[in-house]
Amino acid sequence: MIASNLKNAARYRNIDEKIAACIDYAAKLNGDTPCGRYDVAKDVYVNVMEYTPKPSSEATIETHNVYADLQLILSGEEFMGYISDKDVLPVQDYDKERDIAMWKGNIALISLREGDFALFFPGEPHAPSLHKTSGTIKKAVFKIKY
Numbered sequence: 001m002i003a004s005n006l007k008n009a010a011r012y013r014n015i016d017e018k019i020a021a022c023i024d025y026a027a028k029l030n031g032d033t034p035c036g037r038y039d040v041a042k043d044v045y046v047n048v049m050e051y052t053p054k055p056s057s058e059a060t061i062e063t064h065n066v067y068a069d070l071q072l073i074l075s076g077e078e079f080m081g082y083i084s085d086k087d088v089l090p091v092q093d094y095d096k097e098r099d100i101a102m103w104k105g106n107i108a109l110i111s112l113r114e115g116d117f118a119l120f121f122p123g124e125p126h127a128p129s130l131h132k133t134s135g136t137i138k139k140a141v142f143k144i145k146y
Contacts, residue, residue: 001082001126002119003110006072012119018044019119022070022142026117029140031075043145050138051129053078059127061088061103064120065096068144071128072117076137080118081107081127088125122146 002012006026013020021041035048059081071080083105092102107127110118120126129137 001121001124003080003112004117006115006117009117017041018144019070022046022144026070026072026140026142029072029074031114031138033074033138033140035138040142044142046140046142048074048138048140050136052136053129053131056081056107056109056130059107059130061091061105061107061125061127063101063103063125064099064122065094065101066099066122066145068122068146069120069126069128070117070142070144071112071120072140072142073112073114074138074140075114076135077111077113077132078128078137078139079109079130079132080112081130082110082118082120083107083125083127085123085125 009023025040033048038046088103088105091104094101
């Protein structure tokens, strides 16, 4: 897992060409970007969404086997949960069609504001979209196929 801000994103461009494509595309997004799905590059797309975060007590921990998530806050603030894959217990088996498995465990909260992002590679448990402040959040979730 990597958590940072777009101002520092250049240091992560060398991970691979797919991460670089996400970073380049992210620079074009902001709180006025319409919600929807956008193709970014081969095996990379982004969903721009707006929602009201849920309380941490309702956190759902997820992992993906095929896709990495790069979650970028476009407006608002939220907490995102993180936990080691050694510290989770299964709740729902892997759903291959949706590329998701659900877990439970005690998460650590990461605070994210506008311009902040978190990158979760396949197999890294995370609990997105958790309440930090009142109001709605606008976020871009890049899905990167590996």
